[in-house]
Amino acid sequence: MAQLASALMTMIVGILGCVVYFYGSNILLDKIFPTKNRPAQDVARNLRIANNVRPWLFLGPAVLLLTFYLFYPVIDSIRLSFFDRSGDEFVGISNYVWLFGNDEFFESFQNNMLWLIVVPTMSTFLGLVIATMTDRIWWGNIAKSLIFMPMAISFIGASVIWKFIYDFRSGGDAQIGLLNAIVVFFGGEPQNWITMPFWNNFFLMVILIWVQTGFAMVILSAALRGIPDETIEAAVLDGASGVQIFFKIMVPQIWGTIAVVWTTITILVLKVFDIVLAMTNGQWDTQVLANQMFDWMFRGGGDFGRGAVVAIVIMVMVIPIMVWNIKRANAEMEGR
Amino acid sequence: MADVKLTHVKKIYSNKVEVLKDINLDIKQGEFIVFVGPSGCGKSTLLRMISGLEEITSGTLEIDGQVVNDVPPALRGIAMVFQSYALYPHMSVYDNMAFSLQIAKLSKEDIDQQVRKAADLLQLTPYLDRLPKALSGGQRQRVAIGRAIVRRPKVFLFDEPLSNLDAALRVATRMEIANLKESMPDSTMIYVTHDQVEAMTLADRIVLLSGGDVEQVGPPLDLYEHPANVFVAKFIGSPSMNVVPCKIEKAGEQTSVSICPSIVVDTPIVTDVKEESKAAFFGIRPENLVVVETAEEGFLTGEVTFVESLGEATLLYVKVPGCDEAMIAKQAGTLNIKRGDTVHLSALPEKMHLFDSNELSYLR
Amino acid sequence: MITSSKRSPLTYLVHATVLFLVVIWTIPTAGLFISSIRDKDQLSVSGWWTALSTSEQRIVTRANDPETQTKEGDLFVIRGNLLEGGSGVVVKFGSSSLKPEAFNVETLAELKKGKTLQVSENGDYVLSSPDEWRGSRGQRIFYTAEIPPRFTLDNYREVLGTEGLGQSFLNSLTVTIPATVIPILVAAFAAYALAWMRFPGRALLLASVVGLLVVPLQMSLIPLLKSYNLIGEFFGVGSKTYVGIWLAHTGFGLPLAIYLLRNYIAGLPREIIESARVDGASDFDIFRKIILPLSFPALASFAIFQFLWVWNDLLIAMVFLGNNEEHLVLTGQLRELLGSRGGNWEILTASAFITIIIPLCVFFSLQRYLVRGLLAGSVK
Structure with a gap:
């Protein structure tokens, strides 16, 4: 109960703090540069000043937070990647040298590539297929809703759910994992899926595909519905088959x-x-970059230099998409 | 005195596009002024500059004798009615009308009194509690006007307020705006439209804009009868005036011109052209061309290439040999004339127009 | 085209395929839920899909203590019931682990030294011996019983109490609610400024927001951890505080929030905002009285996003709140259990279900807004 009360208190203080800032700063600005009942020149001058200041009152907290939580850390990560484990001593490029001579890194990198190829492809493909099919049946919305549902489940929750599916009992015991039960039902040998090198990566990917297909489906379904009916009707009149359409x-x-x-x-x-x-926590050849980075952050008290290097590899992989996004957004805004 | 005075007003956008070039206007208190022109002529920009929503690049804008270039919209003593009505969708009709008064921190009683008065004037009282989405287009339009009235502005600004209404409602609302003006003779109204009928029916004076320039300012009939140039002549009136190139054969108190290219027409227009065969333009409005029985009675003869029967009138497209474009003649009622027929057209000389080679009108 | 194909065989194929996919997509969660309310003994020996059928279980138990023996004639007898009042049918029994199914029910089993054991179907047993029973513990009895399905909330009682999930639940709420509200406020103001106010650097700021949208969290973790340690030391409060994680979630959620809300707010009709300006409203008035009420759908969309994201987050919570009991959130707790109670499915399934129940409720009740937000965020 005490916990609940203090939690409630901190919540209220935190939220009120925000409200007070926005309210207070704007009223203060109006008080310092009044625009009511003043001579015209004063009004014009005050208004100009207030109009120049106000955007920054509105943007201030956002800019500060973005700077502190995203801008500055990105720069500092780059700096730290040239420093030792505690971040105090400059070590040149030795972290990078270490990284490229590290077997675990190559394993993670390979696995990441595998993930990058399989998961987006499968999710988008399945999403598109399901979106197309659900759009033409009467209970499509219910189906969509159910396929979309895993979106709401945490990755850790999804992991428990699927670990249960992959559960393995040795010997002749009854299998309580669904996958092995099915294998046994068809006369196969039960397997410990999660420790099976190489293929276990795919069993982990299934989880992410399971979560993300709903996302792809919802967006693609909206896009499909946005296609003008006339183009499809024209194609029908031109004699195109369903698949061709x-x-x-x-x-x-x-x-x-x-x-x-x-x-x-x-x-x-x-x-x-x-x-x-x-x-798996990266065992049985399933390591990926993000987990490796987390590992190095805390392993043996944490090695910030090596952790930062792994983070930079992830960042570098993101940059092309970032550039593409900014270009797209700019093009869009010019179109407005 | 709520005069509005624009002196050398210019608008240049950041990308160096000059949308308004040197506008000079003197609007007197109580006038109903209509800015009219084709789309992109800068008429809306001009209105928005008067309202304060758009900055003035150079020149001065005075309202009531005060330079208001840097005064925010709310303090200029203006009110604006927008094309899309711009009602606040989440507020009731009452709150929509009360909004500006609440911002100005008027007392509750004052607000209530003014809102109810305006609602009464516009027959909106039964709808005060409704949200805008529960109103018809015409009612929304009236709320937008009511929102302007409650502020008791010195100048009303209307930005194409009727263009979102259907044809029948447009006529009715046009009359309502005319009545509104009648009931508030002291307030100045500036109205923007691309529709010349609205301009003709509502305006005390029309300001005709094109390409960022004022083409002509004057009472509606002046613009119709004495267009300053070919552009005005063609813009005002529907269908637009027939304008054909001509040569001035004889200048002076009366001017003779030849059109198409050898038909000589005598007009009572004064010209003082020295050189012979000076190129010019001859104009005649379709409604001033009359079909006559014989070639002697008329001055043009041609073949009908197309007939448009509108019921109350008939439009004849007449191809006169020697002229490139067909002349349009507008005849009252229905006529028994078919495509391919030959017709003779006459016109009263005082309805004829002459423009010089720069398309400016010759004085009559 | 869509209507004309209604009765073709292809339509049945579509129905079947979608049904198949829906089943695949829902079965994992359904299995988790069903398992979490099963009796833990049944859960560990049979798959959840058999939950409704009678299961055959081999169980070992001990008879009542020798203290309870009574003398009937010249025999010492211990009576009791193997099923302890539960329902079920005993089919076989035995007295040694080598032969747990040596005898059928109702037969009189001869044990050593003239002792006998008889078990009836309803679980009643009779142990008798010519000599007095000795020792402090009862005789072991092996039996095979057909147990009808049993559902229970015991698993939930256990995880909420002794496993500390109740505490974690509160922690999760404490983290999530402010971490959802604060970014909305901050982002809405910024979004308005970016959409409708003119100031130098606007385009650059917008481009940065779009860029930051994809910056991996990993990039920020180490520098932030260092900063947090410094700040915590400076104020003497330690680096793991609720305020710290609220702000972290706010910072990481802001790019999406600003992007989403700006797109929405920029799409509001220009004339409404100009009209308010002519009516004398300042930017702050316009924001409060016009923009906020009109942006409700977008605000709701983002709120749901942020709520799900914060509630489901593990990484930020582990880095900025740590692993100590009093701060552990649900996802962190679940991860701990996965490590320490890896084989105890009754604990894991119930815990997992508790962690996902709130997001699922939010999901199903507010799906409309969620979808709208997704679309605003991704499609052009």
Whole structure:
């Protein structure tokens, strides 16, 4: 109860603090540069000053937070990657040298590549297929809602759910993991899926695909519905078959959206960490960059230099998408 | 005195596009002024500069004798009615009208009194509690006007307020605005439209703009009868005036010109052209061309290439040999004339217009 | 085209395929839920899909203590019930681990030294011996019983109490609510400024927001951890505080929040905002009285996003709140359990379900806004 009360108190203080800032700073500005009942020149001058200051009152907290939590850390990570484990001593490029001679890094890198190829492809593909099919059946919305549901589940929760599916009992015991039960039912040998080198990566990827397909489906479904009916009707009149219409008329029209879905999932995959941490913690050849980075942050009291180097590798992989996004956004704003 | 005076007003956007070039206007208190012109002529920009929503690049704007270039919109003593009405969708009709008064921190009773008065004037009292989305287009329009009235502005600004209404409602609301003006003879109204009928029916004076320039300022009938140039002549009136190139054969108290290219027409227009065969433009409005029985009665003869029967009038497209474009003649009622027929057209000389080679009108 | 294909065989194929996919997508969660309310003994020996059928279990138990023996005639007898009042049917029993199914029910089993054991279907047993029973513990009895399905909330009682999930639940709420509200406020103001105010550097700021949208969290963790340690030392409060994690979530959520809200606010009709300006409203008035009420759908969308993201987050919580009991959030707790109680599925399933129940409720009740937000954030 005490915990609840103090939590409530801190919540209220935190939220009130924000409100007071915005309210107070704006009223203060109006008080310092009044625009009511003043001679015209004064009004004009005060108004000009106030109009120049006010955007920064509105933006201030956001800019500060973005700087402290994103801008500055990115710069500092780059700096730290040239320093030793505690971040005090300059060590040149030795962290990078270490990284490129490190077997675990290559394992993670390979696995990450595998994830990058499989997960966005499968999620987008399945999402597109499901979106197309659910759009033409009467219970499509219910189906969509159920397939979308894993979106709400944490990666760690999803990991528990799937670990249960992959559960393995040795010997003749009854299998309580669904996957092994099915294998046994068809007369196969139960397997310990999670420790099976190479293939276990795919069993982990299934979890992310399970979570992300709903996202792809929702967005692609909206895009599909945005296709003008006339183009499809025209294709029907031109004698195109269903498959032809899908691939030659519909898919080209939502190409942009497919790219957006793809890149969004790609970014997510690069950051995936919880699933690997929970399922294997990188054992049995399943390490990925994000988990390796986390590992180095805390391993033996933490090695900030090496952790930072791994983070930079992730960042470098993101940069092309970032540039593409900014270009796209700029083009869009000019169109407004 | 709520005069509005613009002196050498210019608007240049950051990308160096000059949307308004040197506008000079003197609007008197109580006038109903209509800015009209084709889209992109700068008429809305001019209105928004008067309202304070758009900055004035150079020149001065005076309202009531005070330079207001840097005064914020709310303190200029203006009110604006927007094309899309711009009602606040989350507020009731009452709150929409009360908003500006609440911002100005008036007392509750004052606000209530003014809102109810305006609602009464516009027959909006039964709808005060409704949200804008529960109103018809015409009612929304009236709320937008009511919102302007409660502020008791010196100058009303209307930005194409009727263009979102359907045809029938447009006529009705046009009359309402005319009545509103009648009931508030002291307030100045500036109204922007691209529709010349609105301009003709509402305006005390029309300001016709094109390409960022004022083409002509004057009472509606002046613009119709004495267009200052070919652009005004063609813009005012529907269908627009027939304008064909001509040569001045004889200048002086009366001017003879030849059109198409050898038909000689005598007009009562005064010209003082020295050189012979000076190129110029001859104009005649379609409604001033009359179909006559014989070639002797008329001055133009041609073949009808197209007939448009509108019911109350008939438009004849007449191809006169020697002229590039067909002349349009507008006849009252229905006529028994078919495509391919030959017709003779006459016109009263005093309805004819002459423009010089720069397309400026010759004085009559 | 869509309507005309209604009765073709292809339509049935579509129905079947979608049904199949829906089943695949829901079964994992369903299995988790069903397992979490099963009896833990049944859970560990049979798959959850058999939850509704009777299961055959081999169980070992001890008979009542020798103290409870009574003398009936010249025999010392111990009576009791193997199922302890639970329902079920005993089919076989035995007295040694080598032969746990040596005898059928109702038969009289001859044990050593003239002792006998008889078990009936309902679990009643009779142990008798010509000599007095000795020792402090009862005789071991092996039996095989057919137990009907049993559902219970015991698993939940256990994880909420002894496993500390109740505490974690509160911690999660304490983290999530302010970490959802604060970024909305901060972002809404910034979004308005970026959409409708003119000031130098606006385009650059917007481009930066779009760029920061994809910066991996990993990039920030180490420098922030260092900063937090310094700040914590300076104020003498330690580096792991709720305020710290609220601000961290705010900072990381801001790019998306600003991007989403700016897109929405910039799409509001220009004339409404100009009208308010003519009516004398200042930017702050316009924001408060016009923008905020009109942006409700966008605010709701982002709120749901941020709520799900914060509630489901593990990484930031582990780095900025740490692993100590009093701060552990649900996801962190679940991860701990996964390590320490890896084989105890009754604990894991119940805990997992507790961690996902709130987001699922939010998801199903506010899905409309969530979808709208997703679309605003991704499609052009």
